[in-house]
Amino acid sequence: MALLLIPQYFFVKLLEDYPQFVETYYSNGLYVYVSKMFRFTLGWLPFSFGDLVYAAAGFYILRWFYLNIKRLKSDTKQWFADVFSVVSMLYFAFHLFWGFNYYRLPLYKSLNLEPEYSTEQLVKVTENLILEANNLHLKITKNDTTKVTMPFSKSDILKLAPDGYEGLKKTFPNWEYTPRSVKKSLFSYPLTYMGFSGYLNPLTNEAQVNAVIPTIKLATTATHEMAHQLGFAAENEANFIGCLAAINHENIYFNYCGYTFGLRYCLNEIYRRNPDLHKQLMGTINVGVLKNYEEVRLFWDAHQNPTEPVFKSFYSGFLKANKQVKGMESYSYVVALLVNYFEEK
Known part of the structure; x- marks a missing residue:
């Protein structure tokens, strides 16, 4: 999972050179359905679900580092693999759910x-x-x-x-x-x-x-x-x-x-x-x-x-x-x- 961060990065850099493609197939295509799905699912809530996710994630990350800090020396390779696996998943979710819009047609x-x-x-x-x-x-x-x-x-x-x-x-x-x-x-x-x-x-x-x-x-x-x-x-x-x-x-x-x-x-x-x-x-x-x-x-x-x-x-x-x-x-x-x-x- 961690290694997938590398091809993801180069794929994103590649899309920077094709704004019309992003405009047509993502911003006016896939993203329209993704964004409506999220707003339909969460829009009715009177509070920010995303803020609760951020708060929970922040607590979990601090707790994880506290519990696993000793592994940094004893199991260095796996420690970094775990960290970059999470980064890879977040990088994927960020671009799929919204981030590709940065590369659309001006x-x-x-x-x-x-x-x-x-x-x-x-x-x-x-x-x-x-x-x-x-x-x-x-x-x-x-x-x-x-x-x-x-x-x-x-x-x-x-x-x-x-x-x-x-x-x-x-x-x-x-x-x-x-x-x-x-x-x-x-x-x-x-x-x-x-x-x-x-x-x-x-x-x-x-x-x-x-x-x-x-x-x-x-x-x-x-x-x-x-x-x-x-x-x-x-x-x-x-x-x-x-x-x-x-x-x-x-x-x-x-x-x-x-x-x-x-x-x-x-x-x-x-x-x-x-x-x-x-x-x-x-x-x-x-x-x-x-x-x-x-x-x-x-x-x-x-x-x-x-x-x-x-x-x-x-x-x-x-x-x-x-x-x-x-x-x-x-x-x-x-x-x-x-x-x-x-x-x-």
Whole structure:
């Protein structure tokens, strides 16, 4: 079993060069049935089954090492064979149940979008996003200086979030989201101090959302994780689809979250290119919108700690190992998709 890790590795590396094959036969083929099977089986549970599996696995691994540490010297060969047998099985399950999606066709190719954009295009789309965000903000608050407060509980937001994909499937039928399986993570507090808003469990296909984050951030976090469930592994693509799902939702609060979500990434890119222009555009945004941004920023500032960079560095390495060469920066590459999609629209 341990030796099977070697051919598995080379098979995965081989598939990296055939994204169209992965797109056709895995992402739009086998994976569709695998993901629906898991969501149908586990989606009805009110708690995260995957988190319980992680907890049990963590306990078992620590116990195994404690009980078998002496074998490392007396039975070295078999000790490593046992360890790599488990690694081999997990490597197989990870890729079969979800991981091959890292090697599918890039979304910009599937949607026939350009991969690059000019500063002029970026500014034009950003100005339109500001108009939409400001208009939605005023419709909700009736006051341009009051921040938006979601009128839903966090549980209600998770129930409502999948409805955004109902609106989105009119344009993208393949992005239909059923059955539903988005849940609060049992590890929300640890996730907060690690600096993460949510994650997809690749072994159970459950979308996990950090239930501690500000409510205003929960809607797009949920739609982002659901995009991962649909097989879009790249973080920029999940951001893009999650943004569109919120914008196409029937609820105005979700629309607001979607537009401000996309706007924040565009503003960050403008600041990187032209700080003076960024300052000018910031002056056109309703004060209440900026207060929502500040609410989220203050939340993360309050939970910064020495371990956060370590966890993010580890996850960045994981992303780089799975064809996201920018690591954690991959999240921000959503701007190219947003600019070219909205400009075309």
